[in-house]
Amino acid sequence: MPISRRQVLATAAKLGAVAILPQGCSREAEAGAAPRPAGPLRLGMNLSPLNYWTPGPPHLDWTREGSEWRPGNGYLTRMLPLPPQGEEFLVSWTGRVGRVRIPRTTTIAQGSNYLRIKAAPEAASIQTMPMMVYGADVNNPPVVSMVPAKHVAEWKAGKTWDPTFLEAIDGFSVLRFKDWQSTDRLDNPGLPLAECLALANDLNVRPWVCIRHTASDAEIRAFLSALSKSRNKPIVEYSNEVWNWSYAQSKYALAQAKAAWGETGHWQQWYGQRCGEIAKMARGSGYEIVLGTQPANPRLGAMVWKGVDMSGARNEDFGAWISSFYVTGTLTSTDGPLVDLAARDDIDGAVANLIGTPSDAENRILSVGGLRKQYAAQAAIAREHGLRLIGYEGNTHLHVSRFPKEVQEQLVAFVDTLMHDPRSAKVMEANLDAWAEAGGEDACIYNMSSPATRNGFFGVYGTASWDLLKKRVAETRIVT
Incomplete structure (x- = not known):
């Protein structure tokens, strides 16, 4: 039965006793441990970047x-x-x-x-x-x-948000403000934290907010203090994807690690230490502090937790281990079948490629079938430390920028058609089910409405998956 929009439930108790094993990724994680019993998967949404080229501005002004x-x-x-x-x-x-x-x-x-x-x-x-x-x-x-x-x-009359936007995001349990805060770009101040919290409070949802990687201890304490105005328990993340070398925060972490420990300093160890320091600052606040590492390389988790140990933080200072859940199949590879599928307008072939089979894991193919092993490894790390597993970003992630320029326009058109074809919703459904079966308790879709370009197809609003997502949030929305 759908849960009332204004109903707030207490945090569910963790499932069973959890044995704390040595830090990092154990043999259990490598082999793929048995998942937790699947429960209702709560869905969140990453709000699209605030810029003039993203359709459907959320502000009235x-x-x-x-x-x-x-x-x-x-x-x-x-x-x-x-x-x-x-x-x-x-x-x-x-x-x-x-x-x-x-x-x-x-x-x-x-x-x-x-x-x-x-x-x-x-x-x-x-x-x-x-x-x-x-x-x-x-x-x-x-x-x-x-x-x-x-x-x-x-x-x-003082209203801020477009009612169409509010109606669209109503029902999601979590709103992740990473892009609204301009977390990955220091040259943009982003939307003030107070405005992010005001929107989350108006909708009675949990805000997921990010702390910029250059923030000082004093700035972090002020940030945490400001979160007291949140109506629901916020999720707090240090930066975003500090494992990803595309972002300045990973290079910053490496520089800090080398300054602290010499040339052998490991950037994920420094990241873990910083997350631990933040978690200690937040003790007693009731906030859910989260951390994670590269989804496809769970072995890096050992370095993250080594850094946590160095900070003096404990497992119980954190609430969740985070990972992404993106699906590409082999459609982003120039050796893959995308060009041929586009030439034949073969939607069924593209859907089959994205769903894949469990054997795809042996070839590191990121189909739904291939991702199950990756999800299990991340879930095992979460269980080792008594944490929930939640997805910070996920969707069908198709970009054609690696292909020759002369075919990119055709490929963009085909992928856009694919994402709006009802058959493509099967991919979203299969992926969410695989994430839940691995033990994932929350999944934040990326993202709301970014346009389709050669660099990716992220916006789900108006695509074939949108009705599926809205149906699921109506059935599972819980605020904790």
Whole structure:
């Protein structure tokens, strides 16, 4: 029976007694231990990055997703999200402004500090919408807002969020704010923590928040103190994927490790130590502190837990071990069948490749079948330390950037078609079931609505998997 949206349940007791084994990844993890009995899998959502090229801005004021002001030839300019064809907006401002111009729109009405505009039909073919302000003080830019006309009353009443966005995310148990906080980019301050918590509180869901990798002890303590305003127990993560060399935080961890222990210093050991230090700072708060390592390389867990030991933290200072649950099959490999499948428009073949078989694990193929062994290894690490297993990110992760440029457009179109075909929901369903069977208790989908590009297909809103996800959250939503 669906759980009431406002119902809050106490944290479930851990299943049975847990023996604490030597730190790291044991023989049990390597072999793939027997999973916990599968229970209802709670679903969370990673909110899409706040930028002007992601469709469906969550704020009522579309300028909140806009770029920074940049000086032009006698004006200031910024980029805003793509307007729906024919959508009407109220543009208003405070501060010194001579004139506001927004190309590909028609002015319906105007006054000394406002415009009412309508997006022209040809605006549907562009990717972003520029806003230009003339006669402004470059050193003190005006405050300009742009709100859909149908939501002006709500905005003037102090509302922040688009009701369509709120309806879409309603029901998910956890909202992960990694991208909203701009965790991976120090050049972007991200959305203030207070706004993230306000949204989570309004929806009565658990916030999953990230601490930037460069944060000092004083900054971390202030961050943890601010979390006291959360209505539900927050999940707290140090940075994001500190094992991933694509991110500055991994290089930062390596530099810190070498500074502390010399050239043999291990970045995952330093990461574990920092997580332990944060967990000690959070003692008594009731927050769920989480940590993890590279999903495909669970042996790194030994170094993480070595660092935790060095910090003086204990297993009970943490709440969960985290891992991702991304599916690619062999479709992202240039030696794989994607080009042929696209040429034949073979949706069934693509779905079969993504679901795969258990034997795929021997060849390190990331199909659902191949991932079961990986999930079991991560679950075993969680059990060794008496922790829950939760998925921080997961989805079908198909990117075509490795393929020759001349075929990328065709491949993007095929994968986009695949993700909207009802048959592709079988992949999401099989993957969530495999994660739950391994012992996963929560799974945060990545992500809400990012567009399909050659670098990946992440946004689930409007895809074939969306109805499946909403059905499941209606059946399993629990806030703890």
